[in-house]
Amino acid sequence: MVVTDGPTTGAPRPASDPPAETLRGLVLLHRRISGLAAADDGPVAVTRLLAEQLGAVAAVVGVDDTWPVLAASAPGVDEVRAAAVLRAEIAEPRWARVLDAARRGGRAMRVPGRGTWVRVVVPVEVAGETTAVLLAEEDPARRSRPAALDGSAADDVLLLATEHAATIVGVLLGRERVLAAAAGQVRDDLLSGLLLGRARSASEAAQWAEHLGLEVPGARVMVLVPDDGAAAGLLAAARDRLGRLVPDLLAVLRDSELVAVVPAGVDPDDLAARLASGLVRGGGRWPVTVGLGRAVDDLAGLARSYDQARRTVEAARRLGREGRLVRFEDLGVHRLLLQVPDPEDARAFAREVLGRLVDGSSERAGELVRTLARYFREDGSPQRTARALSVHPNTIGYRLRRAEELSGLVLDHYSDRLAAQVALEILGYMDEGSR
Numbered sequence: 001m002v003v004t005d006g007p008t009t010g011a012p013r014p015a016s017d018p019p020a021e022t023l024r025g026l027v028l029l030h031r032r033i034s035g036l037a038a039a040d041d042g043p044v045a046v047t048r049l050l051a052e053q054l055g056a057v058a059a060v061v062g063v064d065d066t067w068p069v070l071a072a073s074a075p076g077v078d079e080v081r082a083a084a085v086l087r088a089e090i091a092e093p094r095w096a097r098v099l100d101a102a103r104r105g106g107r108a109m110r111v112p113g114r115g116t117w118v119r120v121v122v123p124v125e126v127a128g129e130t131t132a133v134l135l136a137e138e139d140p141a142r143r144s145r146p147a148a149l150d151g152s153a154a155d156d157v158l159l160l161a162t163e164h165a166a167t168i169v170g171v172l173l174g175r176e177r178v179l180a181a182a183a184g185q186v187r188d189d190l191l192s193g194l195l196l197g198r199a200r201s202a203s204e205a206a207q208w209a210e211h212l213g214l215e216v217p218g219a220r221v222m223v224l225v226p227d228d229g230a231a232a233g234l235l236a237a238a239r240d241r242l243g244r245l246v247p248d249l250l251a252v253l254r255d256s257e258l259v260a261v262v263p264a265g266v267d268p269d270d271l272a273a274r275l276a277s278g279l280v281r282g283g284g285r286w287p288v289t290v291g292l293g294r295a296v297d298d299l300a301g302l303a304r305s306y307d308q309a310r311r312t313v314e315a316a317r318r319l320g321r322e323g324r325l326v327r328f329e330d331l332g333v334h335r336l337l338l339q340v341p342d343p344e345d346a347r348a349f350a351r352e353v354l355g356r357l358v359d360g361s362s363e364r365a366g367e368l369v370r371t372l373a374r375y376f377r378e379d380g381s382p383q384r385t386a387r388a389l390s391v392h393p394n395t396i397g398y399r400l401r402r403a404e405e406l407s408g409l410v411l412d413h414y415s416d417r418l419a420a421q422v423a424l425e426i427l428g429y430m431d432e433g434s435r
Contacts, residue, residue: 025149026157029053030164037171043132044071044079046165046172051075054145056138056158059086060169063103063130067096070132075144086135102133108163116141120159122166126174134166187212188252195221195252195259197303205299212250218264221293221302222272223309225257227286227322234279234287241278245271257313259306268292272325285323289316292327319428332425350423356406358427368406371399373429376421 032049039045047058051073059072059082067090072083089095098111102121111119117139124132136158149157190208192198199205209216226234235258242251242260251260262268276286291312293305308328316326351358357369371389375396378384382400386393400411409416 025146026160029149029157029161033161033165033168037168039172042071042172042176043169044073046134046169047071047073048079050136050161050165054136054138054149054158054161055143056136057082057086058134058136058162058165059083060124061086061090061099061133061135063099063132067099099133103130106130108159108166110159115139118158120162122162124166124170124173126170126177131173131177132169134162134169136162136165187250191250191252191259191261192254194299194302195254195306197300199299202299209299213248214250214261215263216299216302217297218295219302219305220262220268220295221305221309222260222262222268223257223291223293223306223313224260224272224275224288225291225313225317226288238275238279238288241275242271245274257310259309261302262292264295269325287323289313289322290325291316292325294328346426350426353409353419353423354407354427355409357403365406368399368403369424369429371396372403372420373424375400376417376424380417 032053033046036045036049043060047060050056050058052075055075057072057074060070062068062070069083069087069090071079072086073079074082074085077085090099098109098121102109102123106123106125108120108122111121117137119135119137122134122136123130124134138158145157190212191214194205194208194212194214199208224235224238235253235256238258239251239253242249242258246263246266249260249263249266251258253259262271272290272292276288276290279287291309291314293308293312294301296302296305312326312328312331315331316322316324354369357365357372359365371385374388375382375385378388382393382396386396389396403409404411407420409420411417411420
C-alpha cells in the first residue's frame, strides 16, 4: 500500500468479454455488492466485501482538501489499522495528485504501483457531484480469490467490481446525506422551538433539550446579524465557522440572523472575535453585529436571553455600534429606549432637550456637547472631567455654563440633568468614551 511514481492512465475497458465462468462470478459479486445499498454500516460494508471477496485493500476517501478516509478494509487487518495505513499514504503529495485527477476527471483510473501491485481509483458521485473516491489495490502475484474470479480475465475483475462498488457507495452516501439533512432539520426545529418558547410544557421542553444535548445553566444566546451590503451567504459561512470553532455548539439560521446558544464554559467575546475575524475580507471592521443575551439558569430563560440578544442588536444598530459584540446588560437606559417604536421619535426628543447644542454643526457646539457627556460620565465632578479632557477646571465650568445657555437647561435641577443625560444617550454621546 505505497504510492509510486508510475504513470496514471485512464482505465481501459476489457479487450474482450470475460469467460462465462468469470462472468458468472462477476454477476454474483455485483449482486452481493448491490445488496449493500441498504447496509446499516454504510461505505465500510462495501470496502469490507471487496477485501473479503477479492483480497483487495479498499478505501472510501472524501474529496475535501484533507482527503479524509471515510472507510477502509484490508485482508487480515482490522479496519482501524487499515484506515491508519491509508491515511498515512494519502498524506503523500503523489496520492493527492492522483485523487485530484480522479475528482476532476470524473472517470475510473488504473494506477500502476510498486512491483506487481495494481490500483484502481473510481470517483463516487452523489446527485451528479463527486463527493468521494473509492480506492482498491491488489498484488496480482499473490492475490487470493474464488476460482470464478481468478481466471483469464482476472485483471479486469478489480476494475469492474470497483466501478460497481463506487455506484453503491454513492447510494449509501446519498442516503446518509438525506438522513443527516433530516436530522439537522429536526435539531433546528427543536432549537427554534426552545428559543421561541413553543414547548407545551416544561417536561416537553426538557425532552427537546435532552435530545439536543443542551446544557442550559450558564448558557447565553448570541444573535449575529450581517450589516447592510454584506456578502451573500455570509450567515451560512458564519454557521460553518462556528461549527469548526466549537463543534458541539448549537446554532440555527433564522430569517436574516444566525442564533447560537453559547455554553457556560465558552467565552462569548473570544468566540465572537474569532468568528468575525474569519468573515472579514481584506481587513476592516466586522461585517456583522453580534448581540448577547443574559446568562440563563433554566430552560425558561432561554427564550428571554434570545429576545434580549435580538433587542441588543437592534439597539446597537440604532446607536451606531455596528460591527462589534454588544451585551444586553451593557445597554443601560437604552433597554427602555428600545420600547419607543419609532427611533426618530426618540431622536426628536433628544434634539428638543439639547436645543441649540445639537442644532448647529459648529466645532464649538460639538466640544460643549462632548464636555457635557464627559461631565455626566464623571458623576458631575468638574475636577475629574477636567483631568479626563486635559483642561483646567475653570474651563469646564465655563463650558457647562455655555451649554446651559444654548440648551435652556439648568444642570442644578435633577429633572434637567436626567433629561440631558437621556438625550445624550439617545444621540450616542454617552457611548463615545467607550469606543
